[in-house]
Amino acid sequence: MRLVRLFFILVLVSFSSVAANDAIPMGRLPDSVEPRAYRLTLAIDPRQAEFSGATEIDLSLREPARVIWLHGHGLRVSDVVLVTSGRRVKGRYAEVETVSGVARVDFDEEIAAGRAVLRLTHAAPFEKAPQGLYRTDVAGEWYAFSQLEPIDARRVFPGFDEPRFKTPFDVTVVADRRDKVVSNTPLVSKTSERDRVRHRFVVTPPLPTYLVAFAVGPLDIVHGRPVPLSGVRRRLLPLRFVASKGQGKKLAFAARHTGEIVLRLEEYFGSAFPYPKLDLIASPIHGLAMENAGAIVFDDRYLLIGARPSPEQQSIFGGVVAHEIAHQWFGDLVTPVWWDDLWLNESFAQWLGSKISDRWRPGFGTRGDQLAATLKAMDTDALRVGRPMHQRIDDNRQIIGTFDEITYQKGAGVLAMFESYLGEARFRRGVRLHLRRHPHGSATADDFFAAMADAAGEAPVLGAFRSFVDQPGVPFVSAVLSDDRSSLMLRQERYRPLGSAIAPGLLWDLPVCVRALSSADAPRQCVLMTGAAARIDLGAPVGETGMMPNAGGEGYYRFALDATSARSALRDVANLTGAEALALADSIGASFAAGRLPFEEVLHGASALVSHQDRTAATRLGFLLTALHDQLRDAETRERLARRIDGIYAPALRAFGYIPKAGAYAGDTADRQLRRDSLAEIVVVWGRDSEVTGTFASAAQATLGNPEILDRGLRAVAWAAGVRNGDATFCRALQKQLVETADAQVRADAAYALGRVEQEPAASDVRALLLHPRLGPSPVLRILRGQLENPATRASTWNWVRENADALIARLPAYYQPILLRAADRFCDAAERDAVETVFAPRLAKAGMDALPLERQLERISLCIALMSSTENTIKAAVEEGETKRVR
Numbered sequence: 001m002r003l004v005r006l007f008f009i010l011v012l013v014s015f016s017s018v019a020a021n022d023a024i025p026m027g028r029l030p031d032s033v034e035p036r037a038y039r040l041t042l043a044i045d046p047r048q049a050e051f052s053g054a055t056e057i058d059l060s061l062r063e064p065a066r067v068i069w070l071h072g073h074g075l076r077v078s079d080v081v082l083v084t085s086g087r088r089v090k091g092r093y094a095e096v097e098t099v100s101g102v103a104r105v106d107f108d109e110e111i112a113a114g115r116a117v118l119r120l121t122h123a124a125p126f127e128k129a130p131q132g133l134y135r136t137d138v139a140g141e142w143y144a145f146s147q148l149e150p151i152d153a154r155r156v157f158p159g160f161d162e163p164r165f166k167t168p169f170d171v172t173v174v175a176d177r178r179d180k181v182v183s184n185t186p187l188v189s190k191t192s193e194r195d196r197v198r199h200r201f202v203v204t205p206p207l208p209t210y211l212v213a214f215a216v217g218p219l220d221i222v223h224g225r226p227v228p229l230s231g232v233r234r235r236l237l238p239l240r241f242v243a244s245k246g247q248g249k250k251l252a253f254a255a256r257h258t259g260e261i262v263l264r265l266e267e268y269f270g271s272a273f274p275y276p277k278l279d280l281i282a283s284p285i286h287g288l289a290m291e292n293a294g295a296i297v298f299d300d301r302y303l304l305i306g307a308r309p310s311p312e313q314q315s316i317f318g319g320v321v322a323h324e325i326a327h328q329w330f331g332d333l334v335t336p337v338w339w340d341d342l343w344l345n346e347s348f349a350q351w352l353g354s355k356i357s358d359r360w361r362p363g364f365g366t367r368g369d370q371l372a373a374t375l376k377a378m379d380t381d382a383l384r385v386g387r388p389m390h391q392r393i394d395d396n397r398q399i400i401g402t403f404d405e406i407t408y409q410k411g412a413g414v415l416a417m418f419e420s421y422l423g424e425a426r427f428r429r430g431v432r433l434h435l436r437r438h439p440h441g442s443a444t445a446d447d448f449f450a451a452m453a454d455a456a457g458e459a460p461v462l463g464a465f466r467s468f469v470d471q472p473g474v475p476f477v478s479a480v481l482s483d484d485r486s487s488l489m490l491r492q493e494r495y496r497p498l499g500s501a502i503a504p505g506l507l508w509d510l511p512v513c514v515r516a517l518s519s520a521d522a523p524r525q526c527v528l529m530t531g532a533a534a535r536i537d538l539g540a541p542v543g544e545t546g547m548m549p550n551a552g553g554e555g556y557y558r559f560a561l562d563a564t565s566a567r568s569a570l571r572d573v574a575n576l577t578g579a580e581a582l583a584l585a586d587s588i589g590a591s592f593a594a595g596r597l598p599f600e601e602v603l604h605g606a607s608a609l610v611s612h613q614d615r616t617a618a619t620r621l622g623f624l625l626t627a628l629h630d631q632l633r634d635a636e637t638r639e640r641l642a643r644r645i646d647g648i649y650a651p652a653l654r655a656f657g658y659i660p661k662a663g664a665y666a667g668d669t670a671d672r673q674l675r676r677d678s679l680a681e682i683v684v685v686w687g688r689d690s691e692v693t694g695t696f697a698s699a700a701q702a703t704l705g706n707p708e709i710l711d712r713g714l715r716a717v718a719w720a721a722g723v724r725n726g727d728a729t730f731c732r733a734l735q736k737q738l739v740e741t742a743d744a745q746v747r748a749d750a751a752y753a754l755g756r757v758e759q760e761p762a763a764s765d766v767r768a769l770l771l772h773p774r775l776g777p778s779p780v781l782r783i784l785r786g787q788l789e790n791p792a793t794r795a796s797t798w799n800w801v802r803e804n805a806d807a808l809i810a811r812l813p814a815y816y817q818p819i820l821l822r823a824a825d826r827f828c829d830a831a832e833r834d835a836v837e838t839v840f841a842p843r844l845a846k847a848g849m850d851a852l853p854l855e856r857q858l859e860r861i862s863l864c865i866a867l868m869s870s871t872e873n874t875i876k877a878a879v880e881e882g883e884t885k886r887v888r
């Protein structure tokens with residue numbers, strides 16, 4: 001493939017610059033030198049373009065050396081000295097691989113084995129995108145924040161930037177006297193030096209470089225109530241909340257509820273929060289969130305949610321905050337040895353974060369949201385180009401691609417499946433034992449499975465667990481009742497969508513649970529399939545009832561449905577739990593995409609599920625239909641499908657009511673409000689229901705002066721209705737709002753709505769915002785995604801991307817580049833696919849990303865082409881027939 005070749009050419013170029021026997025370590029550094037402690041002094045003034053630093057690293061050399069390999073990315077390093085046996089030896093620093101930042105220090109004499117201290121001074125520019133140490137201005141004030149994971153500590157100080165090297169950090173930050181400074185531990189001392197202040201922090205417990213953190217500027221710091229003592233912690237845990245100047249009052253909800261989440265996590269782990277304090281820091285352009293030990297940085301939209309956030313804001317807050325705090329154990333206290341085991345961080349934080357958040361806010365449907373994300377990740381896991389959860393990494397360029405939905409969402413689903421199979425208590429015993437064995441150290445997947453085996457036993461189950469961690473793909477199960485309906489024949493194969501080039505043959509040790517749908521509480525029967533086929537004896541014939549081949553909905557697999565089995569499961573839909581209904585919806589979509597189920601059965605499934613008591617299950621197929629809508633080539637078919645979508649979901653929305661005014665549904669449960677929000681999005685943005693859109697659009701017009709007039713859960717969709725029906729003035733006012741507001745939720749809602757602008761010249765103005773320096777990556781991608789999803793704006797927006805690709809990529813941090821590619825999710829023809837490859841392949845390779853995320857995206861487009869070429873006619877016929885029936 002062209003992409004792969006290009007990637008290797010770049011690698012060769014970098015290698016050729018040094019002698020062949022002195023190869024640059026492109027992945028892990030040699031074992032011969034080990035850092036034991038850092039003393040780090042950084043002068044950080046965000047008003048300046050650059051920062052500077054002095055780094056002292058205690059080293060242990062296993063063997064004599066003339067060269068020390070380390071990391072440094074874009075640093076201007078001067079004064080390199082190694083102190084060994086009381087002597088000072090000068091060294092020469094050179095960054096020899098400049099895409100991922102590999103450097104060497106050469107000495108003119110041989111350094112003896114043993115202890116030594118390496119001292120380097122350096123300066124570097126602040127980053128503009130949220131990576132390394134970046135700066136940003138808000139309302140005329142400047143701030144600096146850090147984002148060092150995975151390999152950007154090397155943009156801030158020279159060092160051994162690998163997760164296995166955990167050492168204490170003794171950090172001093174010299175800052176302007178107007179600024180406050182936050183780092184991982186509490187402050188020890190502040191010393192004034194003319195206009196500047198030296199902030200010295202308590203030496204940290206052992207940390208990897210990627211967890212070191214800084215926030216500097218005229219910050220608002222809100223002291224929360226310390227987290228009270230718990231059964232496992234005998235001192236109060238100081239809790240603070242940090243935001244840009246004037247924003248502190250919006251931290252009220254976070255300040256009130258974060259302690260509850262800490263306590264729930266301590267209870268799960270049976271151990272105290274591992275660091276001396278906890279700060280939650282809101283950065284205006286961070287994009288995502290980062291679990292730095294004791295100093296977690298969040299994009300401000302997660303934290304600045306005021307005192308009375310909407311159910312959606314609370315639900316996102318709970319999920320993200322619990323995820324990041326869970327990392328203080330999974331990742332921070334026990335760190336993976338290398339990035340091949342990132343799943344030990346992210347799968348666990350995602351799984352436990354959603355579990356804790358669900359307990360914190362029961363009734364919000366968090367569990368369904370997590371399961372929906374896992375099911376969605378199956379589409380990625382079904383690609384031929386892919387990776388298992390545990391993947392070998394030989395090169396720094398492969399690292400960023402592992403922060404994907406396989407690691408996060410498949411990982412969370414696989415853990416949930418084995419937790420369910422082993423039982424919650426046994427699974428937790430294994431987790432606790434693993435953490436107890438490696439506190440403040442690092443561990444591998446083998447260590448984790450050893451702890452699981454010692455605590456939970458059940459070798460066959462752990463073997464099955466490993467078969468999911470070590471191999472990619474989604475199992476596809478078919479379940480056929482025997483003629484006398486007293487047993488079920490199961491078969492497994494790898495799930496393959498239409499057009500897939502995956503070779504068959506992969507098998508899992510697969511836990512399958514089934515039950516009859518005759519009642520809501522029919523008992524489930526489980527089997528651990530260790531081959532391609534298995535039989536479950538149901539005891540007695542099950543009669544006319546349907547069967548649920550994924551009882552409990554927790555199995556990480558899809559099941560094959562034909563028209564008969566789908567209809568029979570849908571007949572008893574009220575007997576399905578939320579998770580089961582969601583799994584059924586997913587398998588309906590998956591069976592359609594695999595060419596097993598006709599399109600009209602997807603429509604039938606959507607109609608049958610829309611009234612299910614679980615809100616995520618009720619709208620799941622609706623969102624599948626919206627995606628198909630955007631991928632259809634024929635405009636008339638698209639319009640007809642939009643009317644069908646409207647016909648299914650608008651009556652449900654009307655039953656719930658759709659007044660977009662704030663407070664109209666204050667008495668509703670969170671679940672009802674969240675269901676209304678999803679229904680409204682489908683009905684307005686895709687169904688284009690004229691009555692609902694009209695109501696929303698006129699409500700939107702009145703709100704620009706005060707966005708709080710609108711219900712916060714409906715505001716983004718109301719504004720989207722406003723820009724589509726509204727005039728240029730409304731559109732311009734919303735753009736101004738987006739750029740100028742300090743309210744993170746208003747920014748997110750405005751970005752969503754502006755992504756839906758269709759008319760020129762407003763659409764061109766909106767595209768110009770994609771390079772606006774004040775916007776962080778998150779609103780930029782919201783706008784871009786909306787504009788590229790919509791067939792009405794796709795071509796013009798794609799032309800813009802081609803012309804501005806360099807600037808667009810340069811403004812996003814590396815970890816956002818795979819997310820950028822997902823903006824092309826609705827592309828569905830060969831010319832678009834080739835254009836995506838031409839535009840992104842050379843640029844992403846140059847930016848240091850390996851081929852996997854782009855190759856996946858190209859395969860997604862190819863699969864869409866295959867799906868449409870074999871089903872577009874049947875979709876057309878099905879929606880036409882629906883019209884005829886309705887006319888009659």
Ligand SMILES: [Zn+2]
Pocket residue numbers: 291323324327345346349
């Ligand atoms: Zn995480």
